[in-house]
Amino acid sequence: AQTVTQSQPEMSVQEAETVTLSCTYDTSENNYYLFWYKQPPSRQMILVIRQEAYKQQNATENRFSVNFQKAAKSFSLKISDSQLGDTAMYFCAFTTRNNAGNMLTFGGGTRLMVKP
Amino acid sequence: NAGVTQTPKFQVLKTGQSMTLQCAQDMNHEYMSWYRQDPGMGLRLIHYSVGAGITDQGEVPNGYNVSRSTTEDFPLRLLSAAPSQTSVYFCASSYSYLGTEAFFGQGTRLTVV
Numbered sequence: 001a002q003t004v005t006q007s008q009p010e011m012s013v014q015e016a017e018t019v020t021l022s023c024t025y026d027t028s029e030n031n032y033y034l035f036w037y038k039q040p041p042s043r044q045m046i047l048v049i050r051q052e053a054y055k056q057q058n059a060t061e062n063r064f065s066v067n068f069q070k071a072a073k074s075f076s077l078k079i080s081d082s083q084l085g086d087t088a089m090y091f092c093a094f095t096t097r098n099n100a101g102n103m104l105t106f107g108g109g110t111r112l113m114v115k116p
Numbered sequence: 117n118a119g120v121t122q123t124p125k126f127q128v129l130k131t132g133q134s135m136t137l138q139c140a141q142d143m144n145h146e147y148m149s150w151y152r153q154d155p156g157m158g159l160r161l162i163h164y165s166v167g168a169g170i171t172d173q174g175e176v177p178n179g180y181n182v183s184r185s186t187t188e189d190f191p192l193r194l195l196s197a198a199p200s201q202t203s204v205y206f207c208a209s210s211y212s213y214l215g216t217e218a219f220f221g222q223g224t225r226l227t228v229v
Contacts, residue, residue: 009156033215045206045220052215091158097214103149103174104208104218106158 002027004094006107013082014115020067021077021110023092032096034068034075035104039089048090051075079112087114118142122207122221129197129228137192137224139207145219146212148190152176152203153223159206165190166212197228 003026013019025034036048051059051068058066063083067076079086092107123138141148149164151174161174163182171182179201181193190209194201207221 004158006158031214043204043223043225045208045218047217050215050217093159095214102147102210102212102214102216103161103164104159106151106160108156108158 002029002094002096002105004092004105004107006090006092006110008110009108010111010113012113012115013079015082015084017082018078018080019082019112021079021090021092021112023075023077023107025073025075025092025094025107027073027094027096029096032094034066035093035095036064036066036075036077037091037093037106038086039091039109040085040087045091049077082114084114084116086112088112120207120209120219120221122205122224124224125222127224127226129194129226131197131199131228133197135194135197137194137205137207137226139190139192139221140188141190141209141219142188143209143219144187145209146187147218148184148207148209149174149218150180150182150190150192151206151208153206154203162192162205194226197226199228202226202228 032053034051038046063080089109093104120141150162151159165171165184205224208218210218
């Protein structure tokens with residue numbers, strides 16, 4: 001069974017600073033995708049960034065980037081120049097073709113507070 | 117483009133009552149699913165569907181039923197509500213290829229008293 005672990009239940013960062021959220025996963029599959037989803041207080045789930053396991057280059061989306069360490073099964077999210085609007089729950093998630101209907105396995109989440 | 121529409125947004129039920137959470141998507145996605153979100157546990161898969169007429173159980177299916185008669189709709193039925201089903205429920209849809217983005221509804225906060 002695949003598992004996803006987020007070891008930081010809560011984090012805080014000052015506005016404009018950089019913060020890194022950790023995620024580890026466990027799988028025996030070689031072909032899979034990893035995601036970070038953001039859930040602001042509105043409760044809407046928003047895709048932040050995704051990474052294909054076969055790609056060695058780390059994915060980036062504007063201020064968001066990942067550090068994908070396949071051998072270590074680690075997938076951390078770095079948020080640069082943090083903004084107040086980044087305050088949210090962040091979920092790391094994983095999927096592989098052998099998952100039920102391409103469904104997602106989620107970590108427990110990290111609550112991020114950006115302080116002014 | 118409405119995306120994934122989920123209703124209601126809030127609901128209070130008494131123990132033993134039944135109800136249906138509605139989910140509809142207008143993106144012609146093959147895959148639809150229901151998750152529940154509980155503190156510290158992330159989102160866990162309840163049931164999913166890979167197409168009209170095809171459904172299967174996820175990680176936590178007990179106490180819930182689903183059906184999928186059309187591509188667009190995927191309702192979740194609580195047969196006899198229990199306090200353990202107090203949670204936030206999300207419907208999601210996506211295309212079938214690996215790595216595709218899942219689109220989520222706005223969630224339903226359900227309280228069973």
